[in-house]
């Protein structure tokens with residue numbers, strides 16, 4: 001059956017997500033722009049349609065930092081569509097002071113990681129068992145030197161540290177999901193990426209002095225949002241993109257350049273921490289997530305033993 005492929009891009013109204021949505025539309029996908037502000041999303045949809053009149057686009061509301069909103073999104077998506085080919089977990093925030101959300105969880109950890117963990121879990125059975133079905137996770141160079149503060153996710157109120165922690169969690173989730181997919185014998189690819197650096201809306205909360213410093217320096221060391229979207233588009237579209245690999249720009253300090261295999265902090269290979277993070281994510285979202293075949297033939301025990309074998 002010849003059906004239109006569907007991609008969901010979270011945070012598609014601005015920055016890297018906007019360029020990613022445009023790229024997926026160019027590749028012929030129907031793109032669901034999953035955004036927290038409908039007006040901003042509609043104006044981004046109009047901007048994409050102006051640049052690409054053939055684009056097939058939908059807008060749906062989601063607040064990744066609010067689990068009830070993520071559940072409502074998944075419910076609405078499932079009511080409208082029986083399959084999903086690509087999920088790009090792109091939306092993100094950078095806060096300079098750690099804050100907690102309505103569920104009492106550090107806001108960046110909730111938005112950048114847990115909201116996407118929950119979304120992926122709720123839509124997982126819609127992916128066709130095919131290597132072109134992809135789940136892409138946006139990490140960051142900031143994952144390096146970060147760690148998961150299992151005892152205090154607010155990182156003592158240090159927003160920068162909590163941002164690094166959330167992006168480390170995105171990378172570890174992407175890798176652990178790959179291990180579990182492989183253990184379950186599923187072909188969907190889970191691929192973490194980082195965009196390098198680009199002058200997007202992410203840095204809007206900087207102090208005025210930092211902001212001007214950043215504005216002066218960024219043209220020399222960073223790249224455009226369109227270039228920063230390339231690792232995500234490679235992971236989502238290229239047959240050569242491997243599950244469990246980590247991709248990003250390979251130029252100066254990995255800030256910009258051609259897409260290739262990116263460097264990851266050795267701590268991401270700590271499998272006990274990856275399992276602990278997965279369990280914590282299930283606990284905090286209240287959502288069990290067992291990648292299983294659609295006939296349900298893989299069960300938790302099987303995954304535990306085959307994941308151990310895959311290690």
Ligand SMILES: NC(=O)c1ccc[n+]([C@@H]2O[C@H](COP(=O)([O-])OP(=O)(O)OC[C@H]3O[C@@H](n4cnc5c(N)ncnc54)[C@H](OP(=O)(O)O)[C@@H]3O)[C@@H](O)[C@H]2O)c1
Nearest residue numbers: 011014015016036063064065091092140197198200201202
């Ligand atoms: N730019 C960089 O240098 C850089 C470097 C490393 C990693 N990244 C990662 O790249 C991704 C995209 O960021 P960006 O640089 O393009 O920043 P951006 O321009 O600020 O875009 C972030 C997007 O995420 C959305 N978003 C934020 N909180 C949300 C929530 N609770 N629910 C739903 N959507 C939400 C924003 O929506 P609103 O417009 O409504 O706020 C916006 O559409 C992020 O995951 C970020 O961590 C960026």
